Amino acid sequence: MSFMQINDLKVHYPVRGGFFNTVIDQVLAVDGITMEFERGKAYGLVGESGCGKSTTGKALIGLEKITSGSIIYEGENVTNKRRNRKSSFNRDVQMIFQDAHSSLNPRKRVRDIIAEPIRNFLNLTPKEEERKISELLEIVGMPEDAKLKYPHEFSGGQKQRLGIARAIATNPKLIIADEPVSALDLSVQAQVLNFMKDIQNEFGLSYLFISHDLGVVKHMCDHISIMYKGRFVETGTKADIYTNPQHIYTKRLLSAIPEVSPVGRENRKRERIRVEQNYQAEHKNYFDENERVFDLLQVSNTHYVASTSQVKGVL
């Protein structure tokens, strides 16, 4: 059973301009997405830059005003509720940012950075708090003496782990991870991903894992949504998306991923050309005249594709 449901979520930003600085247009950053979260599962959100991934993440934890739609958390409607200390939703849903550097206050010591959510949401004595911080540092594999240091004294991978320590401080149920490893080198990325899997397995955490890297998402996630212009073009299990992609956009994305083997690369290049031709030819079955993605149609128990019902395979 899912503990959180997102229904037809929209976040529209007004675009102001003209002589009177009035609203002249809307950016439909998120334009009607629906999803739900089950305990212990990882959900991938993939798409090219500007498609609305970060806005989705921020809207889910209440950092972005929701234009319409709803978020139901454990049966309670939490849409556009102010972030506050009493709310279990705010305690249970945390976020990790891509740029660990700018998400950590440079003037605060590590101890106070990690203590912030603890002070907000948990009633601990100073002694308990101190112990908790030590434990969190241990979980993320950082030495005890990190407590008294400042963020700039750490490498990118270490900062990302400090961000994770802060995010798990309140024993959350869901962590929204917005490109958590995109800025990291391969070996450091591996360390952070392994670690995220470990804590997930141990504590039954759920993730909304936002990334543009389909390799990373495949490694981390059970369920994947492909996003384009604020809407989902396709959603399904890992197997649905990677072995049975249906939407032309998903197919193009998959065919563009470099393979870590030179064997067969000429064929892959030809395949990319074929997929691109197919993309142009089938366009009208997948996007309306304003390039808006159609509503999702069900193709199997787990698999949904946004297309006209003319497309073969739709239930």
Add this chain to the structure above:
Amino acid sequence: MKGNELLKINNLHTGFRIKDTFYDAVDGVSLTVKKNEILAIVGESGCGKSTLATSVIGLYDQNKTRVQGEILFDNKNLAALSEEQMNDIRGFQISMIFQDPLSALNPLMRIGEQIEEGLVYHTTLKQTERESRVLELLQQVGIRNPERVAKQFPHQLSGGMRQRVIIAIAIACKPQIIIADEPTTALDVTIQAQILDLLIDLQAETEAGIILITHDLGVVAEVADRVAVMYAGEIIEEAAVEELFANPKHPYTRSLFNSIPQMNSQSDRLNVIEGIVPSLMNLPRSGCRFSSRIPWIPGEAHEENPTLHEISPGHFVRCTCWKEFHFKTDKGGGTHELYANK
């Protein structure tokens, strides 16, 4: 140099001055670039890839940088040329493509003029000839409406279009060598694929030698003919692309491969390389530089002064530790008290 060799780098040392000491970020690199091939240089950030590129093309602060060794090209040693002499070569015989197309373009100049600049400087083409060459170049890099794009400014183009423009500028004077430093790192994966395919096609047309710098082994696999892997300022392995991917030998190369979340791998855990990449001032300057990252491999496995050994024709590996190397088994995470108490 042999007939098909365009560029030969011999024992290049490029150091940056920090306080009063020079620290070599490129520390004894030798490489050959042949006509009609794509040589990939791969390694994690800070290993010296960009420093190598800027040394070849002479784009560094002369007061803070020390370049020693030979960069042989067209019967000249580029490392010994003056700034003026390099200006005549750069953008003409050797050109460069950078990671960030926006900062490489002048925001106030129309696209057409920016492509034309190199032609004005390096060729004797007349204005009308230059203008038609600009349109031809835009077409060549896959821009469908060259007339319109030539009149536009950089901010009016998407990231992928801008990188195409950068490539048009780079190939304008038909260079013999193109150095591309992370040319697709800032782009979305579909655009990356298009740009890489374009580079491959242009390379085949122009027969230029391309040095492709990247941190992405997937990109290497898709486009390179030959690969040099760098770690801490040195090349630690070099081979033809098929050979490197089929038979990686150096512990660093193998470790990198095992840390990639691969599309078709079922393994749950990724390989983590112990320790951190040392900063420039703290680079180990003797012995095997990778030894501290694989402490479970006994010291005797390493050479005292590691050199590149040709272990099969065209396949070079630094140090001897690869013969003894094995991965350490990763136990994974234990139970943490904190959550167990919940």
